[in-house]
Amino acid sequence: MSAMALADESNVGGQLQGYCFDAARRGDVAILDTFIESGYALDTQDSKGYTALILAAYNGQSEAVEHLLKAGANACVQDKRGNTALMGAIFKGELKIAHRLMATACNPDQRNGAGQTAAMYAGLFKRVELLNDLSRKGADLNAEDALGNSAARLANGEIRMPVAR
Template sequence: MTEHQDAQGQHAPTTPPAEPAVKSAGPSPEMLELAGRMFDAARTGDVDTLEAYIVAGLNPDLQNGKGDTFLTLAAYHDQPAVVEMLIRVGADVEKANDRGQRPLTCATFKGDAASMRLLLAAGADPDAGTPSARQTAQMFGGERVAAVLDEAR
């Protein structure tokens, strides 16, 4: 406790502001471990495990430290079954990572035509993002990948 002078010049005690009852220290080690396992499930194609956690309340748009969502990772790692499930449970097909890349761009970069078609059918914009899926196809994908994007027009 400290003192200050009141309006009459008297010293009056000052109470410091109350500390919050609970301080947030961030996610627990257990939560971080679970999140890591779920991001691995998206990468490796473990549809059943990932879907069970999402149905139980896990955010389908959870992002890792780089801003990648489950959908971004599944699209990048050629996992169309995971992509399909995530779309079905409401994952955001336009959610960009910290580099501005969207799931469709990742699938395009990898040449994953099945995931590209699923994302396009779900409304993913081939001209959105940095770089966009269309720009990625021009730089890396070749005619076959660009043709998948053109099917959506």
């Protein structure tokens, strides 16, 4: 009997996570507020390492991002590839959300699994205003990833690619 109860509890947890993450993707603040008020662990990660905040930022849901941050969601959490909500927002061109995430206490030189920083994303996608703001926050625009790319080089259109063998 206890094995069945554990299986049911695990299934309910998975369903709750699904509802929370769907609300974050859609920007359904009313549902997110219900999760927040009930004490749901906001930094829960799925199999890819995504959190509700990462999903809200990536999907352009600025109001949801604000609610999650005010409720204590950690903007520095990285997914399985090491990407943060800020990196996702920059990638998708969500400038308002990126600026909000830059106001958190995260290290501006936080790196993903490929050694890339948020500034490198900003440089690659020509998000000059964000690149300048990251620099003012202390980001190292000359830091290099595993291929030798830096935010400064990427902003100038210099992209180093893996060498084919």
